Amino acid sequence: MSTAAVVIDLDALAGNYRRLREIAAPSESAAVVKADAYGLGLGPVARRLRAEGCGRFFVANLAEGLELRELLDDAVIYVLHGADAGAERRFVDAALTPVLNTLEQVRAWVELGRPAILNLDTGMTRLGLGPADVDAMLADAPLMERLEIEYLMTHLACADEPAHPLNAAQLGRFETLRARLPAAPTSIGNAAGAVTGPDTRGDLVRLGIALYGGNPLGDRASPVEPVAALYGTVIQIRDIDEPCSVGYGATYAIEPPARVAVIAAGYANGYLRALSNTGVASIGGALVPVIGRVSMELICVDVTALPAAAVEVGQRVELFGKDISIDDVAAAAGTISYELLTGLGPSSVFEYLGEV
Numbered sequence: 603m604s605t606a607a608v609v610i611d612l613d614a615l616a617g618n619y620r621r622l623r624e625i626a627a628p629s630e631s632a633a634v635v636k637a638d639a640y641g642l643g644l645g646p647v648a649r650r651l652r653a654e655g656c657g658r659f660f661v662a663n664l665a666e667g668l669e670l671r672e673l674l675d676d677a678v679i680y681v682l683h684g685a686d687a688g689a690e691r692r693f694v695d696a697a698l699t700p701v702l703n704t705l706e707q708v709r710a711w712v713e714l715g716r717p718a719i720l721n722l723d724t725g726m727t728r729l730g731l732g733p734a735d736v737d738a739m740l741a742d743a744p745l746m747e748r749l750e751i752e753y754l755m756t757h758l759a760c761a762d763e764p765a766h767p768l769n770a771a772q773l774g775r776f777e778t779l780r781a782r783l784p785a786a787p788t789s790i791g792n793a794a795g796a797v798t799g800p801d802t803r804g805d806l807v808r809l810g811i812a813l814y815g816g817n818p819l820g821d822r823a824s825p826v827e828p829v830a831a832l833y834g835t836v837i838q839i840r841d842i843d844e845p846c847s848v849g850y851g852a853t854y855a856i857e858p859p860a861r862v863a864v865i866a867a868g869y870a871n872g873y874l875r876a877l878s879n880t881g882v883a884s885i886g887g888a889l890v891p892v893i894g895r896v897s898m899e900l901i902c903v904d905v906t907a908l909p910a911a912a913v914e915v916g917q918r919v920e921l922f923g924k925d926i927s928i929d930d931v932a933a934a935a936g937t938i939s940y941e942l943l944t945g946l947g948p949s950s951v952f953e954y955l956g957e958v
């Protein structure tokens with residue numbers, strides 16, 4: 603088919619989950635499946651992780667929580683953005699547990715007599731309760747009496763840089779706040795924190811990117827396997843017999859004799875335009891350069907170096923996956939694997955291996 607395909611290897615996802623769970627043990631491993639499971643498809647991803655024994659999931663908001671509840675009736679589902687004012691009942695009805703980030707959210711939630719996660723901001727300066735909020739809570743005895751804390755949570759700003767001094771500072775602030783609050787289990791690490799070591803885990807780790815094949819710690823060998831692969835299809839092969847330029851803006855000049863393969867895949871499929879004249883594609887394991895600008899649903903690659911028989915119309919070409927790591931492609935495009943995955947476009951066909 604003359605379009606891009608995203609192939610999601612759910613067996614690799616399951617293997618990554620088992621590997622990370624083993625690394626993080628005895629901490630429990632929850633899966634973060636926000637943003638449609640990092641763009642890979644909430645249904646297939648969540649069902650497979652549940653089948654692997656994952657019992658706790660994090661989503662970003664109520665809509666995602668409701669969608670996940672339809673898929674999994676027996677999983678614990680936490681909602682990172684908390685319960686919006688007035689929406690608390692809908693959380694209870696769907697058995698969703700909010701992560702409480704503000705005093706207002708805490709006050710509204712205790713009315714319902716249900717447990718929640720309490721998120722303490724220790725230096726991320728994004729969501730979470732600060733020391734003044736904790737003071738206000740502690741000063742409110744009736745509130746404290748009714749508050750049921752399932753986990754005390756914090757999120758590290760620099761977990762992917764284990765030596766960064768902010769990690770120790772955040773852990774120190776977390777301990778200080780925790781000591782003032784009722785005893786409860788903790789949740790600290792994302793995937794990077796889970797892999798780094800016991801100090802950055804807590805009792806429950808929140809695994810995201812590494813489940814989906816991104817290396818959580820860029821400067822170490824990856825503990826996980828690729829899960830998502832982006833493929834284009836060769837739809838035309840051109841023999842270049844006079845000097846010419848390739849693509850919009852005429853940014854690449856090519857000299858004969860040369861051969862160019864035109865591939866159906868472009869930025870609408872999540873192959874970022876920043877990869878113009880920079881990306882590489884794999885044709886049967888041989889790496890060839892992307893030449894000229896990335897178009898909406900087309901790119902060109904220089905296949906002059908390959909034997910003529912190695913490239914044919916209709917052939918699939920890998921843009922990232924097993925041959926070309928998503929982390930390398932993200933770095934070449936000046937971004938991170940998270941953005942590449944969540945940007946895999948709706949114009950692509952999604953195929954799943956190992957679906958349950």
Ligand SMILES: *Cc1c(COP(=O)(O)O)cnc(C)c1O
Nearest residue numbers: 634757792793794808809810811
């Ligand atoms: C997205 C998110 C995670 C998962 O992070 P990864 O780096 O993908 O492992 C964990 N905790 C919170 C609060 C998040 O928002």
